[in-house]
Amino acid sequence: MTISEIQCRSILTRAGGYLHDVCSHSLNPYVGCGFGRSACGVGCYVRHNAWLTKGRDWGAFVEVKTNAPEVYVQTYEAEQRWAHRRDQPFSIFFSSSTEPWQPVEKQYRITRRLLEVMRTHPPDELILQTHTPAMLDDLDWVAALTRQCRLRVHVSIEGDTERLPGLPPPPATVQARIELLRQLSSAGIFAVACLSPLYPMQNPAAFFEQLAGAGASAVVIDHFILGDGTREGSRTWKTDLPRSMEAVDTASTRLEYRDRIAAIAQTYLPVGISAAGFAGHYSSQ
């Protein structure tokens, strides 16, 4: 793993592509991800971004944007105006191509410093996306921001299977991430479980019942087909993920599987599908 410090010129990226209808901006405190060699890294949509990886192996590098909080403050007003001129809320997705609470965050605290400056410079809406209970280190900052903007936390939990055959372990166990949902919910934070990309499920009804019991406000279900930015999931088909999924359930690599699981989830929780779900649009039974 190569860790380097960089100075960024911008930190608020105007949203396009998959995120176009989700938010006005994305914010990534790091380039690369320290969890890239864990299970989620295998199916990680970002690993296909050649502009970002510059030929490096996913999970082999992290660049730390050490001046990110200062650049956020410097560009805040202009980017807020840009969103408002388009009659859009100033809505930040934090993060779309890295993990805000990955291992180097304990050393650098870029994410924490960004949450601190957001206290004085809040967006209209903040969507925090994480795979790890390490975000609880910043629970007080996150809870405080719920009083200043519309805030929701997306916790990535791809399914109820701890380990798919042939894949490395995930950044945190399924149960640890359900416990994260519980703690967020107890702190009054709108917490959403994101099955993205959806893995084959063992007992979906029991899983969604457990999520509801943990206080999840909604669930987002996203399949690698469409989810990875291609109509047929062609980027993901080049990875080991589909083979591992099919070893558990051959039906799970078809888009219909998403809809079948979503129908079960709706018995227990409001459900959002793919990009609409990431944008906070849910339907209930």
Ligand code: SF4
């Ligand atoms: S934690 Fe997120 S950004 Fe990092 S490898 Fe996993 S899915 Fe990709």
